[in-house]
Amino acid sequence: MNTARSAPTAPPEPRMSGQTVVVLGGSAGIGLETARQARGEGADVLLVGRDPDRLGHAAAEVGARGTAAFDATDPEQLRRFFAELPEPVDHVMVTAGGNYYTRLADLDFDRARRQVEDHIWLPLHLARAAVGRIRPAGTLLFMGGVQRRPGLGMIVSGALTAALPALIANLALEVAPVRANLIAAGFVDTPLSARLLGDDLEQRREQLRATLPVGRVVAPGDVAALAVHLMTNPVLTGGTYDIDGGQQLL
Numbered sequence: 001m002n003t004a005r006s007a008p009t010a011p012p013e014p015r016m017s018g019q020t021v022v023v024l025g026g027s028a029g030i031g032l033e034t035a036r037q038a039r040g041e042g043a044d045v046l047l048v049g050r051d052p053d054r055l056g057h058a059a060a061e062v063g064a065r066g067t068a069a070f071d072a073t074d075p076e077q078l079r080r081f082f083a084e085l086p087e088p089v090d091h092v093m094v095t096a097g098g099n100y101y102t103r104l105a106d107l108d109f110d111r112a113r114r115q116v117e118d119h120i121w122l123p124l125h126l127a128r129a130a131v132g133r134i135r136p137a138g139t140l141l142f143m144g145g146v147q148r149r150p151g152l153g154m155i156v157s158g159a160l161t162a163a164l165p166a167l168i169a170n171l172a173l174e175v176a177p178v179r180a181n182l183i184a185a186g187f188v189d190t191p192l193s194a195r196l197l198g199d200d201l202e203q204r205r206e207q208l209r210a211t212l213p214v215g216r217v218v219a220p221g222d223v224a225a226l227a228v229h230l231m232t233n234p235v236l237t238g239g240t241y242d243i244d245g246g247q248q249l250l
């Protein structure tokens with residue numbers, strides 16, 4: 001056995017030095033973890049969320065350069081935020097917006113319309129507001145789901161899941177050379193999932209640990225690592241990237 005010590009290698013260069021990442025929905029869950037990992041790669045981060053207290057805590061936790069508290073689904077506030085940025089940014093990620101699972105008989109059309117606004121109109125308003133403020137080869141990054149099989153209660157979320165890849169692929173042509181990509185996630189263990197599942201959360205985690213091919217629950221940090229990859233690989237655009245621990249194979 002060769003026991004000679006090799007010379008210590010230098011730590012890898014941070015991949016995002018000098019870059020700025022805006023996370024709309026950056027005070028919790030996947031957005032907060034992406035902000036943390038982008039900071040770890042040397043980026044500055046600007047966090048947006050609605051609750052100013054939660055935003056303040058998140059900003060202190062990751063060392064954000066700035067925060068703005070507003071509803072990202074409001075086109076006028078979005079427009080103003082990007083117009084008032086003192087300098088261009090490199091990446092904009094949107095993790096704002098939730099899910100709506102309901103049977104047809106119980107469908108609340110106002111709530112369903114809000115889901116369409118969050119997932120379909122928000123990317124378009126955002127692209128209009130942000131694209132002139134993003135440096136070339138920067139990215140727009142969106143979140144969707146993997147519920148592609150029809151199921152009871154999936155009528156709204158299933159339709160949005162199907163629509164988003166087409167929307168983002170077309171957007172990628174419109175905003176080039178800025179890139180646009182979609183992350184399609186299965187169950188991720190975030191505050192949103194905790195809110196949706198309530199007392200059933202632990203049971204769901206156990207079920208996923210027992211059945212997913214990867215043998216564990218997907219964490220926000222797993223999705224954040226994919227988000228940072230999509231920001232830093234300069235040839236990825238127009239794509240939908242699944243991350244679900246193999247959930248769709250079951």
Ligand SMILES: NC(=O)c1ccc[n+]([C@@H]2O[C@H](COP(=O)([O-])OP(=O)(O)OC[C@H]3O[C@@H](n4cnc5c(N)ncnc54)[C@H](OP(=O)(O)O)[C@@H]3O)[C@@H](O)[C@H]2O)c1
Nearest residue numbers: 025027028029030049050051071072096097143188190192
């Ligand atoms: N968790 C999952 O299993 C999963 C799976 C597939 C897709 N997704 C999607 O991934 C995205 C992120 O999910 P998550 O689980 O990380 O959610 P989360 O834990 O609830 O975090 C969402 C973040 O977005 C902010 N936010 C929500 N609505 C906003 C709005 N209208 N304007 C500005 N900020 C807003 C929240 O702060 P405030 O509430 O203070 O605004 C919070 O910082 C969502 O679009 C979700 O649908 C999640």
